[in-house]
Amino acid sequence: MRESVQGEYGEGPIYIRKKGVWDMQDLYESMANFFRERKYRLHERIYKHKRPSPFGAERQYTWEAEKEETDFLKFSYEIYIHTYDAHDVEVLDKQNKKKTFTKGRIWIQLKGGIESDWEKRFSGSSLYEELKKFLFKYVIKDNIVMGYETKLKYELYELHAMIKNRLQMESDEFEFQHFSGMHRKF
């Protein structure tokens, strides 16, 4: 079974749950766009469509996004989306155009992680492993904890806020949005 993306440093999991009506196509495209704009490689690991029940279909999506931030650190995200009792509904927008929305329940789980030494340069010997531990504990720890881990955290919350905005949830105000960059707003 594949290991979790969280690695040595991680954020999450953070959850979003909604029961109601939402635009699944818009949500899907927005999330994919979010990673594309930030130069992540996005893989859809699992897509499961289960036999529809009388209430609607059940679908599971597992996505992984990764990016080599430096020659030593790799950022990765794991997104799990599960929809229950989902069926399509036709809605009219303000311009009286018909759009297909999805009605049902959705559960989204987000996790972010940092993997160090993704090129495995310090593997192969216990001496190298000890050197790596020393490096992490005394030399570059502040760099990671105050720099890269913070960046990952705010990026994850930016994604979280974007998803809530697309789902039109009440708590979509995100006052920390400028923490990961002034000109980067979803």
Next chain:
Amino acid sequence: MADTRFIVDHLKIDYDGILDLKGLFKIMSQWALDRDCEQNELTNREDETETGKHLEYLQNYSKRFTDYTIFYFKIRLSGEHLQTVTVTEGKKKVKRLKGRVRIFLDGQIMHDSENKWDDHPVLLFIRKMYEKYFYHAYTERFDNLCATYTHDLYKHIEKFLNITGTERIENTTPSE
């Protein structure tokens, strides 16, 4: 293990009426941002039913004061039977929610957040002695500060919801 204590426990606001829920979330996160708090959203759940929207929201704001002490402000918001209504504010028609909202605030303080003083019973003993006797002034000051911040958030929310409460004496320091 780090020592976590409740300073302010279950401060409650029970509101039934018309409210701007988006604005409420905004002012809570603005309050946290102004005080350099880190956010950690634990639960966010919305259910749309025939009787209205049901909401459950749990947010944890944390502020690291020193390498030894962290403050946690837990906000739990639950909304029931929230219906969208159109109201006139000034000359504009806006959409608001009408229903019951309950907000619970907790203020917690965590000492020895990096778990440096609990490996050995002797270290733990030294830590407790220092907290209680040698650094008592600092410990008490942190407790007061945590209580002040939590009550400040409470007043912020009260003002936003336009609740006119009676003046009450705030017990800022827990009695030991």
